[in-house]
Amino acid sequence: MVSIKDVAKMAGVSPTTVSAVVNNHDCVKLSTREKILKVINELGYIPNISARELVTNKKQNIGLITTGYDNFQKNGCNNDKDIFYIEYINGIAEAIKTTGYGLLIENFVYEEGSKEIPKIIEQKRVDGAMIVGSLYKKEFIELLKKEINVLVTVGTFSEFTDYVINDYTESILMAVRYFVKNGHRKIAYVSGDSKTYACPLKLLGYKEGLKEAGIKFDNELLFESKFMSSHGYDVAKKICELPKEKFPTAVIFGADILAAGACRYFYENKIYIPEDISILGYENLSISSYINPPLTSIDWNKNLMSKEACSLILRRLKNPNKKYDGIVLPCNIVERKSVKNLN
Amino acid sequence: MVSIKDVAKMAGVSPTTVSAVVNNHDCVKLSTREKILKVINELGYIPNISARELVTNKKQNIGLITTGYDNFQKNGCNNDKDIFYIEYINGIAEAIKTTGYGLLIENFVYEEGSKEIPKIIEQKRVDGAMIVGSLYKKEFIELLKKEINVLVTVGTFSEFTDYVINDYTESILMAVRYFVKNGHRKIAYVSGDSKTYACPLKLLGYKEGLKEAGIKFDNELLFESKFMSSHGYDVAKKICELPKEKFPTAVIFGADILAAGACRYFYENKIYIPEDISILGYENLSISSYINPPLTSIDWNKNLMSKEACSLILRRLKNPNKKYDGIVLPCNIVERKSVKNLN
DNA sequence: CTGAAAGCGCTTACAG
DNA sequence: CTGAAAGCGCTTACAG
Missing domain, CATH: 1.10.260.40 (lambda repressor-like DNA-binding domains)
Incomplete structure (x- = not known):
């Protein structure tokens, strides 16, 4: 050496x-x-990085922490979780490459009430960390803030840290407008887990969209669901059990995973997309392009999110005492083949 | 502090x-x-980890390096790549958790002839590293061996390091048997990228399987393809252009990604799975359960692979001079709904 | 079973 | 513009 x-x-x-x-x-x-x-x-x-770390009192790593419900594991739904995070992980790995920092990752399962925190933070292996996902409570962030100064939440708003999120309300509003433009009036909405930050905001967008188009909100066309594809399946079943006059021509799913689960049900029951029913996903995960028919989806632009998250964390690393920053990114719709034009 | x-x-x-x-x-x-x-x-x-690292001359991190062709990026096929790696990344992150090591990840794009190596190795940020995937040449490993002693390849055989792979030949042999058992005789095989280590071995399994069942090998039912879903689409087209008497009742795809691409073509052309044609994927990626119909696939058991890769690397860390170890895991078939029983 | 001392490879005031 | 010296927080022979 x-x-x-x-x-x-x-x-x-x-x-x-x-x-x-x-x-x-x-x-x-x-x-x-x-x-x-x-x-x-x-x-x-x-x-020698370690020597430098020792004397500067900085690690030259940043942490990427994914969060998940305990449920995912208990229910064997790791697939659903994996599929959600991968694009962030790779996006951030890409963005971090040019910065001189290493990327340390940890999958963390948040349990409400537990005081446990990710090891890479506890052991101070990183100078800063990004928390990706939304499956945790505010208390978790407060807990972390005690141990690490530089923190960015990705995908969830946060009072006490920098964050990068999407314009949730606007995104679903946009979805409704898209359907209305395509001649749809009976538009159902499958909301995600109501515990998450985004859920009520997205619902707001749905309601605003209906109002704007002069469509009366119908509680029977609103479905709540957790973020597992099996729940999407169940919701599709419920939709099909609706009385005929209620049966929607269009459904907005609050997550691609849910849309995927629903597709399964529709497929099994010979309900064709988009001929019989139009559907829209949310997030534009990679799976949406593999599903048949390819899913039209609201794109979160996770690549941009990853990049912004990285610049946020780099800025914060340089200037730890700055006021918190928040970045709200717009969404856009990626058109594939799951929506029929009724006009 | x-x-x-x-x-x-x-x-x-x-x-x-x-x-x-x-x-x-x-x-x-x-x-x-x-x-x-x-x-x-x-x-x-x-x-203080850095102090300990400095004095022991060990980093307490292990590296996870994913490999990809330059092509993936150039062709905007990152999806295909992401989808492939995620289960390893998460599996390994899980397995590493209890070891006291941190997990540093880097997405590395291998270019033939280039002397570039992953940064985490160049900068000696890790005590050992795992290379996941197969999109590189032997020279790459030799290059790495100069810089880092503890190395494990995951998914590819390696002469100069520990490795964990699947029994490639056996896996495709198993696939052929599975189709034969279900009454199929005209079985096509879509081979993956012939540059990879696994490709010729898998082909061997295909031929052995046919032989065993007394089916004559037909070169027209053998297709070669790179690992992108668009290539699967193209192959499906070619299959459909086959003269009627050649049209296979069953297709083994050398990768789920390829099967997914093919499904798209079949779907668009109203060829129904498994009614009109039975298909089998390979790897059992998460997408295979989201596709419609859900894809029957040869499972690599990536979770077990991840675990074995971790124990391999831990053993090697403890005992750097041991002879190289190789672990060959068996595959199994995960039955879903893409195969019809012809009996 | 315990401690004093040296040293790992850097960076950082500080002096010149 | 350059260098001598101290020190970061550990571990590791070694001595007792």
Whole structure:
């Protein structure tokens, strides 16, 4: 292992100067700098990260924590969870690459009331962390804030940290408008887990959309559901049990996972999409493009979210005492083949 | 930040003794140990990982490196890649949790001929690493071996490292048997990328299976394809262009992604699964359960693979000079609804 | 069973 | 612009 001392000796300078070069301080004379760089190159010197961490009191890692209900595991629905997080994980891995930080990931299962926190935070392995998902309570964030200063929530609003979310209300409003534009009037809405931050906001968008189009809100066309595909299946069944005059021409699912589950039911019961019923997913997960027919879905633009989350965390790392920032991103609809134009 | 000195002072012992307790050395008198543990608890002392790393010359992280062709990105097929890796990532994250190691991930795009290696290895951020996937050449592993000693390949055989793979030949043989058992005789096979290690082995299984059942190998029923769903679509088209007497009753796809792409084509062209044609996926990715009809697929048992990969790496970490280990896991078929019984 | 001392490889005031 | 010195928080022979 070649150390800073070896470089210093070989270049005929002090470790201090080598350090200055390695850290791009601009106080080193050009010729000295070049000499040192040459030796670094020859020797293949790579600074020891641990030593640097120790003295600067910074780890050079940031953490990515995914959250899940205990339920997911108990019910063997890890699929549903995996499918949700992957695009964030990869998006963030991509965005972090150029920053000099490493990405440490931990899947954390939040249990209400528990004081347990993610290990990478407890052990101070990271300088900052992002919490992806929405399956936790505010108390969890407060707990974390005691242990780590730099925190960004991704996908959930947060009072005490930076956050990046979507415009939930607007997104569902947009969905209703989209259906109305395509001639639909009987539009059902399958809301996600009411415990999450987004749920009531999305519902608001649904109601606003109906109002705007002069459609009367009908409680029978509103369904609540957790975020598992089996629940989407169940909801589809309920929809089909509706009296004929109530049967919607269009359904907005609050999550792609739910739409996928519903598709299963429709498929099994020979109800064709979009001929018999039009459906819209939410999130635009990768699965939406594999489903048949490919699912038209409200895109969260998770890649952009990941990037924004990274810049948020980098900014916060540089400036820990700044007032909290929130980024609200717009959604858009990715058109595939699950919606019929009734006009 | 409370340090080992603080604990020592408060407990009236030396840092050496505190260190011994923290590291579970069994040379400390019980009463001393208890006294120290009490202080640790009171003070909420957590050892500084960087300091420990510096002195032991170990990072306490292991790396998870996913590999992908440049193509995936160029062709906007990240979906296909994401979908493939997620279950490993989560499986390994789960398995690593109890080991005391952190999990550092990096998505690496391998380019043939390039000398570039993953940053987490170059910067020595990890004690060991797992390479998941098969989209790289042997030279890549040789390159890595120069920089890091503890390496495990997951999903690809490797001469110079530990590895965990599936029994590729057996798995496709099993697939053919499964179709034969269900009364199929015209069985097509869509092979994956021929550059990968598994490809020729799987093909072998296909041929053996046919032979065993007394079915003549027909080159027209063999298709080659890269690992993108669009290629599955193209293959399905080709299958449908086959003269009627050649049209297979069953197709084995060398990857779920390919089956998904094919399903799209079949769906669009009103060819029903499994009524008109039976299909079998490979890998049992999460998408296979969301597709309609749900895809019967050869399960790689990625959870077990992840666990085995973790034990392999832990063993190797403890014993760096042991002879290389290889684990070959059996596959099994997860029956869903894409195969018709012809008997 | 316990402690004093050295040292891991850096960075950072500080002095010149 | 450069260097000597101290110190980050641990672990590890070694001595007793």
